[in-house]
Amino acid sequence: MxxxxxxxxxxxxxxxxxxxxxxxxxxxxxxxxxxxxxxxxxxxxxxxxxxxxxxxxxxxxxxxxxxxxxxxxxxxxxxxxxxxxxxxxxxxxxxxxxxxxxxxxxxxxxxxxxxxxxxxxxxxxxxxxxxxxxxxxxxxxxxxxxxxxxxxxxxxxxxxxxxxxxxxxxxxxxxxxxxxxxxxxDALQQRVAEARRTAQAAMKPEANAKVVFWFSSTRLNGDPWVAGSAGAPGWIARTLGLTNIINTREEWPAVSWETIARSDPDYLVLASMDRRLYPADDIVQKLAFLRNDPVTREMKAVKQNHIIVVPAMSLNPSLRNVDAVEALSQRIAAFHAGS
The missing domain is CATH 3.40.50.1980 (Nitrogenase molybdenum iron protein domain)
Known part of the structure; x- marks a missing residue:
């Protein structure tokens, strides 16, 4: 904040x-x-x-x-x-x-x-x-x-x-x-407007950039729970002019990494949390998996290190959705500034 x-x-x-x-x-x-x-x-x-x-x-x-x-x-x-x-x-x-x-x-x-x-x-x-x-x-x-x-x-x-x-x-x-x-x-609305301007300026040459939001999964080598297009991450993506490739009204469907890799997202957004109910709750294990698995390591977002880590709460409907909009807009701007 x-x-x-x-x-x-x-x-x-x-x-x-x-x-x-x-x-x-x-x-x-x-x-x-x-x-x-x-x-x-x-x-x-x-x-x-x-x-x-x-x-x-x-x-x-x-x-x-x-x-x-x-x-x-x-x-x-x-x-x-x-x-x-x-x-x-x-x-x-x-x-x-x-x-x-x-x-x-x-x-x-x-x-x-x-x-x-x-x-x-x-x-x-x-x-x-x-x-x-x-x-x-x-x-x-x-x-x-x-x-x-x-x-x-x-x-x-x-x-x-x-x-x-x-x-x-x-x-x-x-x-x-x-x-x-x-x-x-009023404060939340102002912050959203500012973050939207930051992201739009950064992505001007890159229309319809694709994104996937990974929350967790029961097994690291199993199908991940990723955000559908109608939940809070869907709103975050639309606000920033991104396209969530998981086009379903389910909030957190399980989707295979092979399916995600075929769409080859430009950005991966990962949830970080203190909770430890599932192996993929651990952000360290998430990152290691992405960089070592033979399917995920070939994705554009992984090769370019276009991976953005945000608190899990910011991907659930909450005040923190504004934090996520800000974090993504700033990181995307930084990616483009360094390219």
Missing amino acids: TTRFVSLLCAAALLSVFAPAHARPVTIENCGVTTTWKQPPARVVTIGQHETELLLALGLKEKIVGTAVWFGALPPALQADGKGLKRLAENAPGFEAVVAQRPDLVAAQYTYHVGDQGEVATRQQFEQLGIHTWIAPADCVGKSLTAGSNGDGGRDTPFTLDLIYQEIASLATLFDVEARGKALT
């Missing part, structure tokens, strides 16, 4: 002190569930790093009583506020561990943690205890969880950052921090 971004958030925090509270009660519709709040939530458990980062970016660190599902470190601008947050689990927490924090709101990044077949619990189970739930709109709006592979589902409507802006506005209203929410959205 840029210095100007942090400054805008600080200014919004000051403005919100003097801003009138939103009229109560507040009614919020979220992923098919409507809840009414007489007061802003006081105790929140976040299940998903995006939800944690969003509440921190809105200046709500004192509301967070527990967190879970972490891919890696917080971005530098949020590390001070995020220091000392209670981690209930690195991955999915137990239902009892969440309830023990006495939350009045559980905010989840993914439907599969608190949806109808929730890995942690269903929304109904939480509601029976008087605990409201929130699911990131990016994981339910325009999305089908029955289509696609790997539990990530497919998208009926391509993802755009408007879903993140919608979430910012809803939570800012819920927590009576609307000025902070507007400042956060």
Whole structure:
């Protein structure tokens, strides 16, 4: 996150002190569930790093009583506020561990943690205890969880950052921090516009450059989970004028390296994470595989070292999608400057 971004958030925090509270009660519709709040939530458990980062970016660190599902470190601008947050689990927490924090709101990044077949619990189970739930709109709006592979589902409507802006506005209203929410959205929009200009200038002679986004895979020599064209990486590619060669509405399909090599992408974007559920979670192993496998080492992007490593969170629908747009635009500009 840029210095100007942090400054805008600080200014919004000051403005919100003097801003009138939103009229109560507040009614919020979220992923098919409507809840009414007489007061802003006081105790929140976040299940998903995006939800944690969003509440921190809105200046709500004192509301967070527990967190879970972490891919890696917080971005530098949020590390001070995020220091000392209670981690209930690195991955999915137990239902009892969440309830023990006495939350009045559980905010989840993914439907599969608190949806109808929730890995942690269903929304109904939480509601029976008087605990409201929130699911990131990016994981339910325009999305089908029955289509696609790997539990990530497919998208009926391509993802755009408007879903993140919608979430910012809803939570800012819920927590009576609307000025902070507007400042956060304005800062994100400015950063996207600047990154787009950087990339367009760098790639002017190179129309329709091709890209592949590799998240992980169960086996290094197996089919990788790569981003489809309708998820967050698809939006990142379109924003920068790149063509994602994986043209499917599935979010993270498994595609063979032979298929990817035939399309010979100009750039490979790799997810880096602290999580270690699968061998390809490890970025060192990813890079070694690409440079040694007889199929992948012959790809143009590998030969030219046009490999861009970004935090895994920046490839999931989140505030960090803007970080990815910036990182790719800067690296692409650097590639062209050195050519």
